Amino acid sequence: ASTVACAADTTIPAAAVKTAEQLRDKAMHDDTGYRIAESLTTEVGQRLAGSPADKRGVEWAIAKFRELGFDKVYTEPVTYPKWVRHSESGAIVSPFPQSLALTSLGYSPGTPKGGLTAQVVRFASLDALKNADPARVKGKIVYIGFRMQRHKDGHDYGMGSAIRTQGPVIAQAKGAAGFLLRSAGTDPESRTPHAGVTGFRDPAKTIPAAALSNPDADQLERVLAYDKPVTVKLDLDCGIEGEYTGANVIGEITGAKYPDQVVAIGGHLDSWDLGTGAIDDAAGVAIAMGAAKLIHDLPQRPDRTIRVIAFANEEMGLWGGRAYAEKHADEVGKFQLGTESDFGSGRIWRMSASVKPQARGAIEQIAKVLAPIGVAYDAKRPGGGGSDLSQMHGKGMAALSLTQDGTYYFDWHHTANDTFDKIDPKDLAQNVAVYAAFSYMAAQADGDFGSAPGAFADDGAGD
Amino acid sequence: ASTVACAADTTIPAAAVKTAEQLRDKAMHDDTGYRIAESLTTEVGQRLAGSPADKRGVEWAIAKFRELGFDKVYTEPVTYPKWVRHSESGAIVSPFPQSLALTSLGYSPGTPKGGLTAQVVRFASLDALKNADPARVKGKIVYIGFRMQRHKDGHDYGMGSAIRTQGPVIAQAKGAAGFLLRSAGTDPESRTPHAGVTGFRDPAKTIPAAALSNPDADQLERVLAYDKPVTVKLDLDCGIEGEYTGANVIGEITGAKYPDQVVAIGGHLDSWDLGTGAIDDAAGVAIAMGAAKLIHDLPQRPDRTIRVIAFANEEMGLWGGRAYAEKHADEVGKFQLGTESDFGSGRIWRMSASVKPQARGAIEQIAKVLAPIGVAYDAKRPGGGGSDLSQMHGKGMAALSLTQDGTYYFDWHHTANDTFDKIDPKDLAQNVAVYAAFSYMAAQADGDFGSAPGAFADDGAGD
Ligand SMILES: [Zn+2]
Ligand SMILES: [Zn+2]
Ligand SMILES: [Zn+2]
Numbered sequence: 001a002s003t004v005a006c007a008a009d010t011t012i013p014a015a016a017v018k019t020a021e022q023l024r025d026k027a028m029h030d031d032t033g034y035r036i037a038e039s040l041t042t043e044v045g046q047r048l049a050g051s052p053a054d055k056r057g058v059e060w061a062i063a064k065f066r067e068l069g070f071d072k073v074y075t076e077p078v079t080y081p082k083w084v085r086h087s088e089s090g091a092i093v094s095p096f097p098q099s100l101a102l103t104s105l106g107y108s109p110g111t112p113k114g115g116l117t118a119q120v121v122r123f124a125s126l127d128a129l130k131n132a133d134p135a136r137v138k139g140k141i142v143y144i145g146f147r148m149q150r151h152k153d154g155h156d157y158g159m160g161s162a163i164r165t166q167g168p169v170i171a172q173a174k175g176a177a178g179f180l181l182r183s184a185g186t187d188p189e190s191r192t193p194h195a196g197v198t199g200f201r202d203p204a205k206t207i208p209a210a211a212l213s214n215p216d217a218d219q220l221e222r223v224l225a226y227d228k229p230v231t232v233k234l235d236l237d238c239g240i241e242g243e244y245t246g247a248n249v250i251g252e253i254t255g256a257k258y259p260d261q262v263v264a265i266g267g268h269l270d271s272w273d274l275g276t277g278a279i280d281d282a283a284g285v286a287i288a289m290g291a292a293k294l295i296h297d298l299p300q301r302p303d304r305t306i307r308v309i310a311f312a313n314e315e316m317g318l319w320g321g322r323a324y325a326e327k328h329a330d331e332v333g334k335f336q337l338g339t340e341s342d343f344g345s346g347r348i349w350r351m352s353a354s355v356k357p358q359a360r361g362a363i364e365q366i367a368k369v370l371a372p373i374g375v376a377y378d379a380k381r382p383g384g385g386g387s388d389l390s391q392m393h394g395k396g397m398a399a400l401s402l403t404q405d406g407t408y409y410f411d412w413h414h415t416a417n418d419t420f421d422k423i424d425p426k427d428l429a430q431n432v433a434v435y436a437a438f439s440y441m442a443a444q445a446d447g448d449f450g451s452a453p454g455a456f457a458d459d460g461a462g463d
Numbered sequence: 464a465s466t467v468a469c470a471a472d473t474t475i476p477a478a479a480v481k482t483a484e485q486l487r488d489k490a491m492h493d494d495t496g497y498r499i500a501e502s503l504t505t506e507v508g509q510r511l512a513g514s515p516a517d518k519r520g521v522e523w524a525i526a527k528f529r530e531l532g533f534d535k536v537y538t539e540p541v542t543y544p545k546w547v548r549h550s551e552s553g554a555i556v557s558p559f560p561q562s563l564a565l566t567s568l569g570y571s572p573g574t575p576k577g578g579l580t581a582q583v584v585r586f587a588s589l590d591a592l593k594n595a596d597p598a599r600v601k602g603k604i605v606y607i608g609f610r611m612q613r614h615k616d617g618h619d620y621g622m623g624s625a626i627r628t629q630g631p632v633i634a635q636a637k638g639a640a641g642f643l644l645r646s647a648g649t650d651p652e653s654r655t656p657h658a659g660v661t662g663f664r665d666p667a668k669t670i671p672a673a674a675l676s677n678p679d680a681d682q683l684e685r686v687l688a689y690d691k692p693v694t695v696k697l698d699l700d701c702g703i704e705g706e707y708t709g710a711n712v713i714g715e716i717t718g719a720k721y722p723d724q725v726v727a728i729g730g731h732l733d734s735w736d737l738g739t740g741a742i743d744d745a746a747g748v749a750i751a752m753g754a755a756k757l758i759h760d761l762p763q764r765p766d767r768t769i770r771v772i773a774f775a776n777e778e779m780g781l782w783g784g785r786a787y788a789e790k791h792a793d794e795v796g797k798f799q800l801g802t803e804s805d806f807g808s809g810r811i812w813r814m815s816a817s818v819k820p821q822a823r824g825a826i827e828q829i830a831k832v833l834a835p836i837g838v839a840y841d842a843k844r845p846g847g848g849g850s851d852l853s854q855m856h857g858k859g860m861a862a863l864s865l866t867q868d869g870t871y872y873f874d875w876h877h878t879a880n881d882t883f884d885k886i887d888p889k890d891l892a893q894n895v896a897v898y899a900a901f902s903y904m905a906a907q908a909d910g911d912f913g914s915a916p917g918a919f920a921d922d923g924a925g926d
């Protein structure tokens with residue numbers, strides 16, 4: 001129950017609540033977001049950061065913002081190491097020769113010409129590798145076979161991604177020749193390996209690292225169970241080739257009253273290269289663009305600016321989000337509220353917020369508008385702002401978390417199967433409805449949500 | 464209801480029925496077949512006809528028959544054109560450049576060095592292509608996008624495979640530069656194209672032909688819907704490279720009373736090369752081997768011989784089955800009854816038979832033993848003998864059809880996803896139970912099932 005409002009409390013005017021309800025109801029039956037996702041995945045396809053398609057993605061985003069009638073469209077440069085995938089293959093050499101479906105991980109170096117052939121040593125867990133005697137690892141290909149299970153909140157990705165990022169680094173430090181993991185994915189039956197970034201930072205301290213599809217991991221484990229030495233060959237042609245400067249692409253619906261105060265929403269424009277980056281993250285870009293477009297179509301501009309950011313190179317380490325936060329840290333107080341969509345296109349089922357105490361009532365007003373479309377408000381959790389915008393939240397931006405149903409997200413995440421057919425139009429529409437309604441209410445609020453330098457340093461959202 | 468038996472009727476003695484029931488019940492809880500399938504798919508993996516793995520498959524089958532204690536193990540040579548897949552890739556060149564997941568079809572020639580780039584012309588159906596003015600086709604890449612739906616009896620494969628076999632031939636005759644189809648598969652969400660053979664017979668009349676995965680076919684259709692010319696590049700390195708002589712591998716449990724009379728069961732040893740050929744057709748080989756092994760383990764040998772045939776190169780046109788039938792046509796009267804398993808590892812739900820009228824009572828006796836494990840007897844349908852053994856049936860061998868549940872078979876059929884994890888051990892055990900029980904009863908029958916040269920020419924099984 002909300003307490004009695006006092007003068008210092010942030011509130012949403014009744015007229016704005018009513019308009020937000022109308023936006024919500026319209027969005028639920030609108031396909032603007034769905035068509036944006038279709039356009040991006042069809043006309044551009046995969047958008048690996050730094051690839052020729054990255055540039056086409058930026059051009060697409062600029063053109064799409066303009067086509068949708070955004071008031072202001074601009075880019076901000078983002079520079080990062082350019083990692084390139086040329087080709088990849090793998091095989092069990094002995095005792096039972098056969099090919100393996102695998103994919104190189106981000107920042108993996110290539111293997112020597114002719115490939116890397118070495119014996120496989122299996123570890124039951126990341127901890128087992130951490131505790132291993134380097135003598136067991138030296139010169140071998142380390143393999144870890146953690147199996148992710150499907151969960152609504154996708155929490156097994158915590159361990160799956162830890163193995164993918166830390167595993168190669170630890171294996172390299174112990175003298176391993178290469179690293180393989182069972183893909184961080186929940187598709188036990190699909191021969192589609194899951195890409196993703198490693199934790200390699202120093203190019204001098206890397207080893208070839210790749211992910212096996214789940215059935216290939218099963219196969220390797222069956223072969224290992226014969227208790228004979230198992231030799232695998234990796235032939236990876238990939239690696240960092242200089243630097244690339246891409247761009248965050250930004251479109252704005254300019255605020256009528258406070259144009260310099262912004263509600264920040266977005267997704268990331270880049271994707272892995274195996275699929276067409278539909279659920280990760282054409283969906284996020286489409287949700288944010290689609291929500292802003294609905295606000296654009298209102299008879300009047302909102303009081304504050306709605307800023308949609310299509311981030312560059314989230315996949316290889318939040319490069320776009322970090323560049324954005326560095327550039328805009330000193331204006332953090334101007335960011336009314338923000339959050340990014342980057343967990344697919346499943347329905348939003350939970351909202352949480354990191355805001356000042358005097359804005360809790362306004363958050364409750366937002367929650368009340370979102371409840372009829374299935375969003376439960378959890379007042380106890382922080383709001384982290386999503387992947388790239390977590391960086392602005394870290395600087396002090398008031399932020400929401402709008403948690404999507406990720407039950408099947410990790411079936412397709414970072415694989416060849418991340419294609420447009422995985423997006424359910426009704427589910428995507430619900431996301432657009434949530435983003436449109438909350439963004440509009442935040443833009444019309446009497447008062448702010450507490451953004452200020454360092455404001456939410458201790459909210460636990462970064463944990 | 465069965466009629467009163469007369470002297471000329473074939474019957475199964477009561478003791479044999481009882482033993483068959485025991486075999487059935489034991490098989491339902493036995494993993495012999497499952498372990499055979501695991502062994503073949505793990506130790507050999509894919510077994511493309513004519514590839515180095517084909518030879519390893521033959522060696523595996525010989526060793527496995529011996530390990531299981533078969534009384535007689537031998538091979539018969541099978542010679543066929545050797546089709547080789549080296550590499551393959553495809554891409555939309557314009558208007559929206561992006562790669563396509565595809566796979567070359569059997570007997571497709573390669574593209575010229577540097578690839579084949581041509582405009583795509585889409586036809587709504589095979590009939591539309593048949594009726595097309597060659598001027599529309601000339602120099603273009605023909606595309607047909609028939610969508611298969613899941614059915615228990617897999618009947619959409621009739622059209623799917625007709626497009627794959629006849630489509631390239633018709634397109635070539637009309638002057639097309641290449642041929643693409645939506646995969647003959649029921650997995651709408653999977654980026655795994657379905658291999659399979661074309662109907663090319665004359666190597667001088669071929670064009671590069673490949674299958675797109677379902678999501679890639681969707682993507683191509685979305686791009687075509689922009690109503691701009693769509694250009695695709697195919698880069699296929701594949702083709703016929705001389706001849707190869709492989710082998711049908713045969714293992715027998717020798718009959719105690721009539722060793723020269725045989726119950727013939729089997730599967731095909733070869734597979735496509737994208738997966739490990741688990742459901743197609745390690746399962747069939749495992750079902751037949753596993754069933755015979757259970758009969759082998761009885762205290763006494765059966766009256767007639769149980770012959771398990773692991774056929775060579777079914778995939779590219781029943782080469783093993785045709786060679787077998789040519790070689791053994793004149794002994795067809797010695798084939799008591801036969802059928803092959805080649806529709807995955809789903810449970811058998813229907814039995815039908817092509818036998819002489821005087822053996823219908825014995826078939827009813829078999830049906831009664833199989834009914835408790837879910838097999839319905841359809842007295843009106845013929846029994847075709849399965850893929851390779853259809854050829855012996857064509858020569859006059861009495862045959863069953865044991866129809867498996869193929870609801871999901873065409874999700875994985877001929878794709879990278881045809882791997883061991885797709886086999887359900889309980890379902891496979893039910894298949895072994897059916898094969899063990901019927902084979903034993905046929906081997907112990909008083910009387911025959913009507914095999915004779917040309918006996919079943921008009922049963923309609925070949926339709
Ligand atoms: Zn993402
Ligand atoms: Zn991602
Ligand atoms: Zn088959």
Ligand SMILES: [Zn+2]
Nearest residue numbers: 735743778877
């Ligand atoms: Zn097949």
